[in-house]
Amino acid sequence: RKEVEQDPGPFNVPEGATVAFNCTYSNSASQSFFWYRQDCRKEPKLLMSVYSSGNEDGRFTAQLNRASQYISLLIRDSKLSDSATYLCVVGGSNYQLIWGAGTKLIIKP
Amino acid sequence: ETGVTQTPRHLVMGMTNKKSLKCEQHLGHNAMYWYKQSAKKPLELMFVYSLEERVENNSVPSRFSPECPNSSHLFLHLHTLQPEDSALYLCASSQDRIRGLRSGANVLTFGAGSRLTVL
Numbered sequence: 681r682k683e684v685e686q687d688p689g690p691f692n693v694p695e696g697a698t699v700a701f702n703c704t705y706s707n708s709a710s711q712s713f714f715w716y717r718q719d720c721r722k723e724p725k726l727l728m729s730v731y732s733s734g735n736e737d738g739r740f741t742a743q744l745n746r747a748s749q750y751i752s753l754l755i756r757d758s759k760l761s762d763s764a765t766y767l768c769v770v771g772g773s774n775y776q777l778i779w780g781a782g783t784k785l786i787i788k789p
Numbered sequence: 790e791t792g793v794t795q796t797p798r799h800l801v802m803g804m805t806n807k808k809s810l811k812c813e814q815h816l817g818h819n820a821m822y823w824y825k826q827s828a829k830k831p832l833e834l835m836f837v838y839s840l841e842e843r844v845e846n847n848s849v850p851s852r853f854s855p856e857c858p859n860s861s862h863l864f865l866h867l868h869t870l871q872p873e874d875s876a877l878y879l880c881a882s883s884q885d886r887i888r889g890l891r892s893g894a895n896v897l898t899f900g901a902g903s904r905l906t907v908l
């Protein structure tokens with residue numbers, strides 16, 4: 681089993697729709713969780729940290745489910761500019777960040 | 790200049806060439822990293838420097854040689870590479886070395902990357 685797994689997609693979603701995707705992780709001792717966004721041929725950029733209580737930033741909501749060992753990202757009222765690859769990142773107990781391969785999202789007009 | 794800058798943005802080299810990738814951060818961060826990103830694969834951590842000291846080397850082949858002359862600059866020296874080394878090489882920095890805990894020090898700021906093609 682991969683340490684961090686994501687559905688590679690692509691998720692093709694009409695503009696204005698709500699989309700959600702999950703990321704599962706294998707190390708139950710993991711303590712930190714993040715979503716990064718990577719535009720085509722660009723570098724990854726932090727989208728948001730994921731807290732135990734969940735957190736929301738505008739149209740984006742991130743949740744953590746420790747029991748089932750996954751984190752989720754929900755995007756409401758999707759915009760064309762949301763098209764990107766979303767990378768799940770999990771902090772391990774060995775001081776490293778473990779990256780998922782990413783979920784590609786395409787927002788269609 | 791702000792953030793993390795990498796040069797060159799694109800590099801094509803033969804297997805017998807020697808080249809270097811350069812990274813500079815203007816954020817006052819104490820830790821710098823080299824990552825490799827191949828198509829449809831997760832980012833692979835290559836090297837970590839904390840306060841100019843190499844603290845991690847993730848079993849990277851010796852044909853990749855990092856150098857950190859000061860806390861703002863990081864180099865990746867390349868020699869006798871293989872075609873499978875073709876990838877996007879990303880430099881990143883963080884306030885302090887990643888500790889795996891939920892803190893602002895875990896946030897990575899990446900450079901735009903150097904896309905390497907080995908012929």
